[in-house]
Amino acid sequence: DAGVIQSPRHEVTEMGQEVTLRCKPISGHDYLFWYRQTMMRGLELLIYFNNNVPIDDSGMPEDRFSAKMPNASFSTLKIQPSEPRDSAVYFCASSFGQFRVRDDTEAFFGQGTRLTVV
């Protein structure tokens, strides 16, 4: 498996534009996570899905952010309209299995999308 694949790797956009980040999880994984990393706040969980269903979106900063997972092999994170403070690296990660049952359950991260909003 090629691992978690994110696209694009870099995105530069103007304030007010819509931005869509994409993620392909590892085949067979039933959990998918979106994280944001900034210098000020480090890594933060935005939302996670289990079997394509959003479980917890309490980390999504504002209504401008939305995430979907239409099938087991694809997820998007959309920002509309984008603002300069959204500039960050956005990571997608996937994992398999119940966190508490398996001690060795681990999340596999994509390479991230570096978003710059000017």
Added chain:
Amino acid sequence: KNEVEQSPQNLTAQEGEFITINCSYSVGISALHWLQQHPGGGIVSLFMLSSGKKKHGRLIATINIQEKHSSLHITASHPRDSAVYICAVGETYKYIFGTGTRLKVLA
């Protein structure tokens, strides 16, 4: 006070040195995760542990649930170990991340 504290924030070591990175947390957790982030930005999972100790190559991770503390040890450090090491603690899947320890190993 942050819920997850890492120390030191920055660490420079000479090749071959034994390195320890610490993580203390104040919340109840079901597991703790050590991540490695290389200068290129990619994140790799090193360990997930809920008790005791785990070893993988030159890396050793320990956790003391009662003291709410974990350590990551690197034996015989090498310049390729230079990275940011991030501790994450979780209850279900809601990880809380430390701010990371930036390690630089000099040849």
